[in-house]
Amino acid sequence: MYGNDFGDPDRAPLNAAETSMxxxxxAASAQANSELLDSxxxxxxxxxxxxxxxxxxxxxxxxxxxxxxxxxxxEIIGMQPEGNWITRAPSLRRKAILLAKVQDEAGxxxxxxxxxxxxxxxxxxxxxKLHAGKQKYSTIFNYPALTWADNGxxxxxxxxxxxxxxxxxxxxxxxxxxxxxxxxxxxESFHQRQGFEILWTLMRGTPAQQAMxxxxxxxxxxxALMMFGPRDTGEHAIxxxxxxxxMAWGIKRFANDxxxxxxxxxxVPQAQRIGVTLPDPDLRWNEQSGHWEFGEIDxxxxxxxxxxxxxxxxxxxxxxxxxxDEGAWVxxxxxxxxxxxxxxxxxxxxxxxxAA
Amino acid sequence: MSTDPAAGMSExxxxxxxxxxxxxxxxxxxxxxxxxxPDAQLALQNARDLYTRRQEGxxxxxxxxxxxxxxxxxxxxxxxxxxxxxxxxxxxxxxxxEDVEYL
Amino acid sequence: MSSTYEHPRTFSAPLRYVPGAPMNTPGxxxxxxxxxxxxxxxxxxxxxxxxxxxxxxxxxxxxxxxxEDMALGNVALDLIGQARRLYTRAGxxxxxxxxxxxxxxLRDEREFRNVHLVEQPRGDFGREMVRMLWFxxxxxxxxxxxxxxxxxxxxxxAAKAVKEAAYHVTHAATWVVRLGxxxxxxxxxxxxxxxxxxxxxxxxxTDDEISIAAADSGLGTLPSALLAxxxxxxxxxxxxxxxxxxxxxxxxxxxxxxxxxSEAMGYLLAELQHVARSHxxxxx
Numbered sequence: 001m002y003g004n005d006f007g008d009p010d011r012a013p014l015n016a017a018e019t020s021m022x023x024x025x026x027a028a029s030a031q032a033n034s035e036l037l038d039s040x041x042x043x044x045x046x047x048x049x050x051x052x053x054x055x056x057x058x059x060x061x062x063x064x065x066x067x068x069x070x071x072x073x074x075e076i077i078g079m080q081p082e083g084n085w086i087t088r089a090p091s092l093r094r095k096a097i098l099l100a101k102v103q104d105e106a107g108x109x110x111x112x113x114x115x116x117x118x119x120x121x122x123x124x125x126x127x128x129k130l131h132a133g134k135q136k137y138s139t140i141f142n143y144p145a146l147t148w149a150d151n152g153x154x155x156x157x158x159x160x161x162x163x164x165x166x167x168x169x170x171x172x173x174x175x176x177x178x179x180x181x182x183x184x185x186x187x188e189s190f191h192q193r194q195g196f197e198i199l200w201t202l203m204r205g206t207p208a209q210q211a212m213x214x215x216x217x218x219x220x221x222x223x224a225l226m227m228f229g230p231r232d233t234g235e236h237a238i239x240x241x242x243x244x245x246x247m248a249w250g251i252k253r254f255a256n257d258x259x260x261x262x263x264x265x266x267x268v269p270q271a272q273r274i275g276v277t278l279p280d281p282d283l284r285w286n287e288q289s290g291h292w293e294f295g296e297i298d299x300x301x302x303x304x305x306x307x308x309x310x311x312x313x314x315x316x317x318x319x320x321x322x323x324x325d326e327g328a329w330v331x332x333x334x335x336x337x338x339x340x341x342x343x344x345x346x347x348x349x350x351x352x353x354x355a356a
Numbered sequence: 357m358s359t360d361p362a363a364g365m366s367e368x369x370x371x372x373x374x375x376x377x378x379x380x381x382x383x384x385x386x387x388x389x390x391x392x393x394p395d396a397q398l399a400l401q402n403a404r405d406l407y408t409r410r411q412e413g414x415x416x417x418x419x420x421x422x423x424x425x426x427x428x429x430x431x432x433x434x435x436x437x438x439x440x441x442x443x444x445x446x447x448x449x450x451x452x453x454e455d456v457e458y459l
Numbered sequence: 460m461s462s463t464y465e466h467p468r469t470f471s472a473p474l475r476y477v478p479g480a481p482m483n484t485p486g487x488x489x490x491x492x493x494x495x496x497x498x499x500x501x502x503x504x505x506x507x508x509x510x511x512x513x514x515x516x517x518x519x520x521x522x523x524x525x526x527e528d529m530a531l532g533n534v535a536l537d538l539i540g541q542a543r544r545l546y547t548r549a550g551x552x553x554x555x556x557x558x559x560x561x562x563x564x565l566r567d568e569r570e571f572r573n574v575h576l577v578e579q580p581r582g583d584f585g586r587e588m589v590r591m592l593w594f595x596x597x598x599x600x601x602x603x604x605x606x607x608x609x610x611x612x613x614x615x616x617a618a619k620a621v622k623e624a625a626y627h628v629t630h631a632a633t634w635v636v637r638l639g640x641x642x643x644x645x646x647x648x649x650x651x652x653x654x655x656x657x658x659x660x661x662x663x664x665t666d667d668e669i670s671i672a673a674a675d676s677g678l679g680t681l682p683s684a685l686l687a688x689x690x691x692x693x694x695x696x697x698x699x700x701x702x703x704x705x706x707x708x709x710x711x712x713x714x715x716x717x718x719x720x721s722e723a724m725g726y727l728l729a730e731l732q733h734v735a736r737s738h739x740x741x742x743x
Contacts, residue, residue: 053426079520079528086516086535090734091560091743092509092546096539099516103532106525107406114390117372123392124369148734148743180389198743206741319520327523329648330584331370333641334394340640341395370524391526397633402526405533 012269014196015160016167016262017189025170026182044250049175052118060249064174065119066135067251069126072112073137075105076130077316081145082154090148094198098151101191108184115176131321133308138162140223142310149202149209149216155195156274157217157224157267163188164263165228173250196270203275210275217276225294226302228260261291268292372421373399375407377414385417393418493676498553499572500673501613502562503716504601505545506573509563510724511594512538513731514581523584530630534591537623541616548612564735568724575712576659578724582652585645588634589652595627596692597663600685609677632696639700649702658708664689667716 013019029049040056043049050056083102089095113123129135140158145151166185172178202213232243232255246252271278282295304310370392376385388407393399399418408414515535522528546559555561576594581587602624605617638649664686673679697704714720735743 076525083520086519087513087730088734090564090738090741092539092543092563094743095516096536096543099519099532099536099539102519103529103536106519106529106532110391110406110525110529111389117390122369201743206738208738209741323521323523326521327527327584329642329644330523330638331394333645334370334398334637336641336645337637338395392524393526394637398526398637401630401633402530405529406526409533 013266014270015189015192015266016164017185017192019167022167022170022185025167025178028171029178029182044173044248047173047250049178050173051175057249059245060251061119063246063249063251064177065116065121065126068112068116068119068177069121069129070136070138072109072116072126073130073135074141075109075112077137077141077320079105079109080316080319081141081143081312082151084145085148085151088148097194101155101194104187104191108187111180111184112177115174115180118176127324131317131324133317136306138227139302139305139310140220140227141316142305142312143219143223144312146219147212147216149199149212150220152195152198152202152213153216153220155191155193156199156270157195157220158227159188159192159195160267161224161227161263163192164259164266168252168254168259171250171253196274199274199276213274214276217271218279221278221280222297222301223305225260225264225297226305228263229256230299230302232257264292264294370394373403373418374421374424375399375403376417376419377403377407378416379414385415390421494552494554496669496672497610497676497678498549499669500679501545501549501552503572503669505542505549505562506571507577507594507598508538508545509542510571510573510727511577512536512542513727514577514579515587517581518587527584531587534627534630537620537627541620541623544616545613548610548616551612552610560735564732568720568728569718571718571720571724571728572716573720574659574662574715575721576656576662578715578720578727579659580723582655583648584634585638585648586652586655588631588638589649589656591627591631592635592693592696593656593660593663593689595624595631596689597685599624599628600688601680604680604685608679613678628692635696635702636700639697639702646701649700650705653697653702654705657705658710659712661708661711662713662715665713665716669716 016022028047040050040054040060043054050060079102082098082105086095086099086102089098113126116126117123126135130137140161145154163185166181166188169181170178170185172181199213199217202209243252243255268278268283280295282293284293286293305313308314371394372390373393374390375388377388378385388403391399391402391406393402396418400416403416403418404414408416512535515531515538518531519528519535522531542563543559546557546562549562550557550559576590579590599621602617602620606614606621608614608617635649638645640646664682666681666683670679670682674681694704712721735741
């Protein structure tokens, strides 16, 4: 299969879904809750899953809706930068793999909207908020995919970072969300391997291909680090008590900085194996801490892109709105037909009833 | 076509369907997730694309979410309509709160 | 990718096959001639599949619903799979040993043997479903017969492709019925789509030297023999959809099987081939 095309002498895991962190989460999820837990607090305290029909604080419900919706939106918007390369893939095999990957992303978006809907919101409401700019999606997709190598960088770095976040969410207290995460992680692990393989192949190719690969990594490294969000403490930390409350509710399990550090530690050796240089002159192994130290993120850029002023924000939303608007007549036709079919079926049953 | 969110809200959305998949003979159907479709035929086709990637030998059931009746988790008086508990919190049951200022 | 292959200047020369003439033409072995013809026949099938997959790939992130992005993506994936297997077999038959990407990325427009229907730019969703209905029904009838091809490899490819085409037909028919019998607007758009597609369908069912030779040898099947069953099936769908078959078109597309395409093909190939051609000999 695709994932075994290249050698990996260390046999180190390529992404978080291949670590014991993921395996533990899957095992924990499978554990049946035989205890009759009679309150939300008891469920959280026992580290068990909250299910759709359980009583829950309104803040918990709203936080989850927002977070799951943002996640779903990310998958849907994320189809655009890579989707644009389907028609230009340099080989038929790559074309097929890329198509399959983008389809998976569509599927993930649908799983996630389903999970959000269990909380009492309709998908069309969430779509409307996205179109109106009232709901966010991962900032990484506001960067353009400019070359074929970008597909490699996106698979390796962006999916790698996403998986790190998602494996953590496999332990989320809300059942439908954690189950969606477990399924998604498994599929995205495959995507990350594809990205790695694209870059691996480029770096063993022509000088032009190597330059393409290095250029893509130069543009996606820092945005990938920004995917973990603001720092947890200090000058650039997130304002307000979101983090603490989310932690208490079992929605957020690990701090942003912790996940970001894990990602860096995992990815730097991979960069060395691929043969690309990460664009951070401050990147340095710290023997004492056992971690890779890295430079300061450009927080101005982070907040700018988050607030809607990145290179592709307007374009991504406009593209989504256009597809939605152009398809309205199709969706209406489908509903009209469904109504007609239902009426015909009803009158047919009536006739049968009268004839009897 | 408009980009006005209110106009989008008034467009009737496709209803929600629950999907159950039996991966192979000998197992039973397992709840795989949900999707939106205007009718049963498209629901089945979409379910095949979304939940089985068209593997052969897989059996699929699709059921309108509104047709599923679920047992209530507890008897305490609560937000739920006791006459007909549905699988999900029905979206129109709650006031959708004003937009909170996110991040 | 083959390492010994060089660009085939010889393939732009006209084939020497004359219907009814003896197969042993001077200067060319019977096997070589048969192999070239067989390969040319397969390339028509492969190019149809690849070019249509290229158009369907454009629908990803542009469909009316995310579920439809997935469905059209699946159809495109099936077609790419068919193209890859057909190209590989063609490379074995024509003796060049070319691989799938040699055919897809390195041939010029004149060497592509797809019909005009599949290269046309996308219109609205109704137009796409009508195009898919015609093309998939044609493919289904075609592959049903090719499952009995004297070429074992083609027979195997066809056996798998029949099931895929059946799915594509169902998908397109489901939508054509809903659009035709939906709203006034969808009915009008579907009717317009039928009118738009009409000049392009005849080409699918037009016999040419290569398909006649293929049918004679048992490798392939006559395109003209597919018209009646395809038309009957589509007629049934249109009936259920409350749609009128359009009047006979005043012109018909032609030339695709000879490498003479419409203006759309140049742009399509530029997009398909640009990256691969920019890095000659590279591996991806």
